[in-house]
Amino acid sequence: MEWSNGGLNKDGVSLSAGKKRPRESHTVEQSGVDDKKGCGEPFSWWTSLMLGITAYDDGGNDEWLPEKPQKPLPSDCCGTGCSPCVNDIYEREMEKWFELQRMSIEERQRIWRGKQEAQSETEKALSPEKYNKFELISFIQVSRDSFLCSFKLPQNQTLGIKVGQHATMRLKDHEGKYIARQYTPISPLNQKDHFEVLIKLYSDGLLSTIIGATFKPGCLVEWKGPFGEFQYSPNRFKELVMLACGTGIAPMIQVIRAVLENEDDFTKLRLLYASKTQHDILLKNLINEFSDYWNFSVMYFFSSCNEEKLSLDKGQVCYGDCVKFGRIDQSILESELGNSESIQFLICGTKSFDKDMIKYLLKLNFNYEQIFKF
Ligand SMILES: Cc1cc2nc3c(=O)[nH]c(=O)nc-3n(C[C@H](O)[C@H](O)[C@H](O)COP(=O)(O)OP(=O)(O)OC[C@H]3O[C@@H](n4cnc5c(N)ncnc54)[C@H](O)[C@@H]3O)c2cc1C
Structure with a gap:
């Protein structure tokens, strides 16, 4: 499949690996x-x-x-x-x-x-056994608390992760002690040249604080991986319903892209994406482009915004977007989904979001096998 805009969309995110973002060459120390x-x-x-x-x-x-x-x-x-x-x-x-x-x-x-x-x-840049260093090439703020980070890949190497897998990044704190956290790359899996990660910074988060203080283009960051259990193969599921909040969109992007890039994959995709307001929707332009496909649909949920506020507030939501006010709750899931054994659920958000979604789905008589939490 060919994308029309040189491989990048308005979010600055690569759509497919076919077209590369031009970069200067850098050397990466291992x-x-x-x-x-x-x-x-x-x-x-x-x-x-x-x-x-x-x-x-x-x-x-x-x-x-x-x-x-x-x-x-x-x-x-x-x-x-x-x-x-x-x-x-x-x-x-x-x-x-x-x-x-x-x-x-x-x-x-x-x-x-x-x-x-x-x-x-081997052409895989990540190793599950040891940390490798990657040069940060850009660190761009995409919402009030989230940043799109691009890291340089060694020449002719892909990151080496599969759909839905994540990697672990570690940084040293001011005492020289390592702090490690997991992140899910959102760039196309077979992309060479660089990879992208969407990172939410918590004002009181341990690694967030170090990232905020130290991330400058040119710095070297250690990554290890891939890790993760999710296994995807085309047409494995009839319908995938993705329940995401905040940066929980990251693994969903991998799954959506894998389905949409494969013309022989007829999996129906539904994304229910929760954020506080329309300004907190991440990768909106990329999601808009996914919406051009017959088998993808998205519904946005705003927990801190109502219809009146939305109409006054010029933001990312545009004509034709499906918007609901409030949280994703059991009654919404019931009315939107019915109960079908052919649905597979993917969940990614905060701990409490994940817990709530699983609770609602089980109450609606979906079974554990139908639910995957990233
Ligand atoms: C498989 C996986 C994939 C992930 N992918 C991504 C991704 O793509 N992008 C992304 O941004 N994040 C992702 N995450 C989350 C990420 O790994 C970090 O958890 C997140 O960035 C916060 O790390 P931190 O060290 O900055 O914050 P932490 O210090 O871990 O704290 C995070 C928040 O939790 C609160 N908190 C910490 N400890 C407690 C406690 N005991 N009780 C109550 N509250 C507490 C803090 O106050 C803070 O608000 C992923 C996590 C997993 C497991």
Whole structure:
């Protein structure tokens, strides 16, 4: 499918990977290399294996043995039941490390060479095992509290995530302690050159505060991934109903794009998107473009706005938009959805939003298997 506007829409978001945003070329340092320079950051054992760096390279039994894997921080885990979870990956790495420790030096060397060849073939920029650094190329405010962040990808690499998956970003606080949080890239999955993330900043949020203070184009940010359980294949569901609030739109964008970009995918898509006012709708222009497709529809819910206010307030809502005032509640869901076994629900919002939506759907006799929470 060809998009008509050079790959970017008015939100500044790439619509498809076919057209790229022109950028200057940048070099991106990988965390392992930095660590070698003495920045004191954790080092994946595979990275050190790749680089042939042996923590104990003293010619003794530990030759070609990389550093021991580092235990993930509690905040490295998003707590949503990813498979594999960062803690599973750590355990797996520990097993591999012990296995390697038991091997002869020649065997370790042979494995390192095989791994090096495999690495040169891969084109995925993210790794679930170690943090890699990506250069921030822009940080643009798109609503009162949300920012669109673009990160440079190494040449010829895609980010390497699948529909609905997320990645973990970590930054150091003022004491040098790492804080990690999960974010869902919204740019096309096969896009090279750069990837985009929509980030809401909380005035009292731990990572939000660091992002607000440190994000400047040119800075290097560490990412690890992909993670996430959601599995999508074309026509797997007859109808997808997406219940989102705020930046909960991010994983939905991936799903919507995957369906709409595939002309053989006839899945019906309905987005019920909640925000405080029309000014808080994120990626409105992109959603408008999705609305041109026969199988996509959107309904906006404003919790802090009424009809009178809306008519006085010039904002993003335009003629033809379907708008409701108030929250998404059980009666709205009942009247809008009926009860069909062919519906699959996707939910993403705040903890309380997610909890409420699940409660309403279960009360309406939809079953657990029909509900997926990102
Ligand atoms: C799978 C996944 C994908 C995500 N994708 C995105 C995305 O694409 N974009 C995005 O913006 N966010 C996304 N998030 C949320 C994101 O990871 C962070 O949670 C968010 O950015 C806040 O992080 P923070 O450190 O700034 O705030 P935190 O310090 O975690 O606090 C966030 C808010 O919660 C409040 N809070 C913190 N602790 C408590 C407590 N114990 N009790 C009550 N309130 C508390 C704080 O006051 C603050 O208002 C995603 C989360 C998950 C799990």
